Amino acid sequence: MDVVIAQKPHDRLAALLAEDLAAVNALIRARMASEHAPRIPEVTAHLVEAGGKRLRPMLTLAAARLCGYSGDDHVKLAATVEFIHTATLLHDDVVDESQQRRGRPTANLLWDNQSSVLVGDYLFARSFQLMVETGSLRVLDILANAAATIAEGEVLQLTAARNLATTESTYLQIVRGKTAALFSAATEVGGVIASAPEDQVRALHAYGDALGIAFQIADDLLDYQGDSTATGKNVGDDFREGKLTLPVIKAIAAADEGERAFWQRVIGTGKQEPGDLDTAQGLLRRHGALEATRADAFAWADTARAALAALPEAPVRDMLSDLAAYVVDRLN
Amino acid sequence: MDVVIAQKPHDRLAALLAEDLAAVNALIRARMASEHAPRIPEVTAHLVEAGGKRLRPMLTLAAARLCGYSGDDHVKLAATVEFIHTATLLHDDVVDESQQRRGRPTANLLWDNQSSVLVGDYLFARSFQLMVETGSLRVLDILANAAATIAEGEVLQLTAARNLATTESTYLQIVRGKTAALFSAATEVGGVIASAPEDQVRALHAYGDALGIAFQIADDLLDYQGDSTATGKNVGDDFREGKLTLPVIKAIAAADEGERAFWQRVIGTGKQEPGDLDTAQGLLRRHGALEATRADAFAWADTARAALAALPEAPVRDMLSDLAAYVVDRLN
Numbered sequence: 001m002d003v004v005i006a007q008k009p010h011d012r013l014a015a016l017l018a019e020d021l022a023a024v025n026a027l028i029r030a031r032m033a034s035e036h037a038p039r040i041p042e043v044t045a046h047l048v049e050a051g052g053k054r055l056r057p058m059l060t061l062a063a064a065r066l067c068g069y070s071g072d073d074h075v076k077l078a079a080t081v082e083f084i085h086t087a088t089l090l091h092d093d094v095v096d097e098s099q100q101r102r103g104r105p106t107a108n109l110l111w112d113n114q115s116s117v118l119v120g121d122y123l124f125a126r127s128f129q130l131m132v133e134t135g136s137l138r139v140l141d142i143l144a145n146a147a148a149t150i151a152e153g154e155v156l157q158l159t160a161a162r163n164l165a166t167t168e169s170t171y172l173q174i175v176r177g178k179t180a181a182l183f184s185a186a187t188e189v190g191g192v193i194a195s196a197p198e199d200q201v202r203a204l205h206a207y208g209d210a211l212g213i214a215f216q217i218a219d220d221l222l223d224y225q226g227d228s229t230a231t232g233k234n235v236g237d238d239f240r241e242g243k244l245t246l247p248v249i250k251a252i253a254a255a256d257e258g259e260r261a262f263w264q265r266v267i268g269t270g271k272q273e274p275g276d277l278d279t280a281q282g283l284l285r286r287h288g289a290l291e292a293t294r295a296d297a298f299a300w301a302d303t304a305r306a307a308l309a310a311l312p313e314a315p316v317r318d319m320l321s322d323l324a325a326y327v328v329d330r331l332n
Numbered sequence: 333m334d335v336v337i338a339q340k341p342h343d344r345l346a347a348l349l350a351e352d353l354a355a356v357n358a359l360i361r362a363r364m365a366s367e368h369a370p371r372i373p374e375v376t377a378h379l380v381e382a383g384g385k386r387l388r389p390m391l392t393l394a395a396a397r398l399c400g401y402s403g404d405d406h407v408k409l410a411a412t413v414e415f416i417h418t419a420t421l422l423h424d425d426v427v428d429e430s431q432q433r434r435g436r437p438t439a440n441l442l443w444d445n446q447s448s449v450l451v452g453d454y455l456f457a458r459s460f461q462l463m464v465e466t467g468s469l470r471v472l473d474i475l476a477n478a479a480a481t482i483a484e485g486e487v488l489q490l491t492a493a494r495n496l497a498t499t500e501s502t503y504l505q506i507v508r509g510k511t512a513a514l515f516s517a518a519t520e521v522g523g524v525i526a527s528a529p530e531d532q533v534r535a536l537h538a539y540g541d542a543l544g545i546a547f548q549i550a551d552d553l554l555d556y557q558g559d560s561t562a563t564g565k566n567v568g569d570d571f572r573e574g575k576l577t578l579p580v581i582k583a584i585a586a587a588d589e590g591e592r593a594f595w596q597r598v599i600g601t602g603k604q605e606p607g608d609l610d611t612a613q614g615l616l617r618r619h620g621a622l623e624a625t626r627a628d629a630f631a632w633a634d635t636a637r638a639a640l641a642a643l644p645e646a647p648v649r650d651m652l653s654d655l656a657a658y659v660v661d662r663l664n
Contacts, residue, residue, distance in 0.1 A: 034484055034487070036484055036488050036502075036505050037484050037487040037488040037491060038491075039487050039490070039491045040484065040487055088453075091449050091450070091453060094445070094446075094449055095445075095446040095449055095450060113426070113427075113445070114426075114427040114490050115487070115490065117423050117426055117427055117449055118423070118427060118483055118486045118487045118490060119483075119487060121420075121423060121456075121479075121482075121483040121486070122480065122483035122484055122487060124453075124456065124479075124483075125476065125479035125480035125482070125483050126480055128460065128476040128479060128480075129473075129476040129477065129480055132469065132472045132473050132476045135469055137464065137467055137469070140464045140472065141461075141464050144457065144460040144461040144464050145461065147453075147456075147457035147460060148454065148457035148458055148460075148461055150453075150457070151450055151451075151453040151454035151456075151457050152366055152368055152369050152372065152454055154450045154453070155366070155369040155371050155372055155447070155450045155451060155454060156368050156369040158371070158446050158447065158450060159369060159370075159371045170368075173368050
């Protein structure tokens, strides 16, 4: 097998963007410092240097390069996006009372919830300073709207948990908040900073939006059918937390009275017994919910790839296309 | 007694700025809405409509008026400042595990910590959208820096708690973060939006900074010598939480060996016994720490009033001057 083909698309992107990514990492390290409060870089480094894939900043760098950008504000925006992502991870782990993130104990466990909340706030403020430095009001507008959508989606997820009436439309809103809003903002600002034509900026937004949705649907599906050694996710986490993800929403829509009572008990009230996850997986299979969810994920990946048609032909465009394919290839 | 004189300065300011304040309140109500997540306006309304004094938005409105501003971006900025303040209150109450705020149960108690963290994030994002709408990069720069100083000060306060080595300089840094940064940003952006001359903008910043510091020092002093029925504060709260506030820092600096052991036990390790607050208050009196703290508060109030000299003579300027005096008059 050819070595280049064997590499994952985000590794190929990282290789292509290596110089810019190094600049982003240097900027992140410089801006996570705090003259007065050493707790801030400690907590941030724990998360930022735990080997995240830098997927979101790479999207900004790739979009800017694809649109022919030659300045260095894309590095600031890529760091901005990673800071926003890190801030939301810190707050998410407090909200979900998580114990592990990227295979290591979470910051809320190593330090405390207080540090996670406040360092998250600090990183959000730092991201805000970085984007102001670009001097682009349009970029600020895009990122401010993304920040609001992210927080709204998180609140929506909180209130939708254990609610069997949650619809696919609400699910999509939550997914846009928790994942797609930052993906689409990351790609869009790359085009905006490059002064790309409007149709290209719209295409970059559409690509990031669809990529994020495909990514999250795939993630939610893997929570019911994945192999934890391959994905790093524990199968059944969402089930145990009573999250109304797409496979479950589809199965509930097709449920008979007895099945509804089952879902009400295990998700609605959270009274779970041994064997419930197996039963749930059986119901998902019986109603074709896994296959239907898988089809949705592939459709969103196709939407992402199709959006790229409006953008200039270039190796980086092919990699973005491969990335969209890869996100759902995990499901095969 | 003359009725006008009997009124408190912030009530007179509120009367003078009544029309603008009504616009700010309407804007706050409009922007705290969420199409998708009703939990957001519920939590926000609980706090925003609990009868806060709207001191920070009034500072922005007053500064803009004093500098002759005639547009309506000052209303957006005043709402921005109140949203930032509300977001920090929501997060503070999670961090401090508070039960009460403005005489009512806190949001983290009525709902949960999750809602307080995420709704705080939402309000911060909303504040960011509002300030972007003004189109002023300088305003965005000031508020982004203030947000970073606020979060850094909060982290610093967290790590300085129970640390007897905390200096007056660190205390001042914390106070700038928790209080003065938003006061000074609130007044400064009022001048910037009015295109005031640089010396006036600097004076507005200096006024807000000194006012905020005087306000916080007075608050910290009242925690040791206040009358809870008059101030609404419970005497001894900071003591019980092991906060290193100015009176204690001064008393520790003057402590002999036995006194240091006392402070180490009650603040450093938090092992408090009945009567410890009385003992602490006795030590504060013996070393003149209360008087010295009081003198510092009055000096900062004088600094605030002096800064106003660079600004145009006007009734609103007199009210800002009276406000600075009032903040420390609570100590008499």
